[in-house]
Amino acid sequence: MxxxxxxxxxxxxxxxxxxxxxxxxxxxxxxxxxxxxxxxxxxxxxxxxxxxxxxxxxxxxxxxKENKSQDISPEDIPLDIVYEDEDVLVVNKPPFMVVHPTKSHQSGTLANGVMNYFTKTSQNCIVRLVNRLDRDTSGLVIIAKSQFAHQAMAKMFENNQVKKEYLAIVEGKMEGKGTIDLPIDRPSLDSVKRCVIETGQRAITHYEVIKSNNEVSLVKLLLETGRTHQIRVHLSHIGHPILGDELYGNKSHFINRQALHAYKLVFKKVRGDSLVECKADLPLDMLKVLKEYNLE
CATH class of the missing domain: 3.10.290.10 (RNA-binding S4 domain)
Known part of the structure; x- marks a missing residue:
């Protein structure tokens, strides 16, 4: 209750x-x-x-009063907790971890670890994911602790009241800053891959190059909308696919996933008007890539 x-x-x-x-x-x-x-x-x-x-x-x-039963088994998975209050938990998800159990991933997910954490800390909560990341994308995920908190956070996301920043290492030399405002959708109903398509949903990605050379660039990205694969599609479309992104770009010798990290979230507390700012440092595999390309 x-x-x-x-x-x-x-x-x-x-x-x-x-x-x-x-x-x-x-x-x-x-x-x-x-x-x-x-x-x-x-x-x-x-x-x-x-x-x-x-x-x-x-x-x-x-x-x-809520029905707090959920078919997610607690598993003792280490969590990198970045922030917690009475309404939300913010976790830095490592790469190669699925956020929620599926038919092909019944265990070892972020949700299994969060359920274990709630159990160990005697919090009568179920796992309510506010945002999700692809399996191979690392970074910040918000879990709401109640139906009320989930609805409040979902409304903030819907109204673009949550600042969502990513870091990506992309192929080629990018310069300056700009905005990519191009619609995205599936080319067909059975396609996993998305693309820029005139009849798609509007998608807006702001970017700023942090550092670059002739081979790769480290780019900061701010999402104004939240379409599936939005950053990956937009960057690939302008000729700078994310390093290691085999779906929208090319395989990399230095990283075996897309080099994309959700590194910053800023949002208003569910109860009260104060702002919460969460950051997660670049994971080791992306730092290693920057070193390989002399961009550390």
Whole structure:
């Protein structure tokens, strides 16, 4: 059971309770209906209704009762925890690790390790992934600890309120900074590979070259949208595929995966207005590549 408390400020006085929970606090319409129907919302200690009008100084208490069963086996997998609070856990995922169990990867996933961590620390949580990374992409993954936190974080991602920065080592010499604004989609329904296609979804990637030589470049990338394989597709399309990316580029002698790392996330705390900034240093295999190309 999660107990969440909100204080009504002057700016929110006069708003309906349901609108406050939905538009200011990130609750879904479905969850609001559930908690109000089951008498799980209180204003100043009294059961509240969805159409109650808020006053400055009101204390809103929300009780969320969840089914916290999940078919993910805890496994003692070391986790590189970058940040944790009452609502989220941020982990630096190593390369070659799947984030969630699938038919072909039933164990050894990030979710198995997170479930073990929740069990060991006596946190009655299930694994709710807010963002995902490809198996071969390393870096920061956010796990929400409740349905409320998951919805709030998902809304931040949807509204482009989470700053997502990556580092990539790409083929060839790139220079300066710029924006790639090109739509992406599958060329066919059974295709794993994506491509730039006129009828696709809009995808925006901002880039800035950190250092480069005639062989490779280290590039910082800021995602404004979050399409599948977006960075890999965009960089390949402009003639600078990520080093080691065999799907969109070429095999590398120095790294056996795409040299892509989700290194920075900035987001607002689920409860409160303070910002959280998480960073994960480049993994050893990418540092080794930079050394091989004299870009360390």
């Amino acid at each position: 999660d107990r969440i408390i909100f204080k009504v400020t002057k700016e929110d006085e006069g708003k309906r309770l349901d609108n406050f929970l939905k538009y200011e606090k990130g609750f879904s319409t479905r969850l609001i209906k559930k908690i109000t129907k089951n008498d799980c919302v209180f204003i100043n200690g009294k059961v509240a209704w969805a159409d109650d009008i808020l006053k400055e100084g009101d204390e809103i208490e929300v009780i969320i």
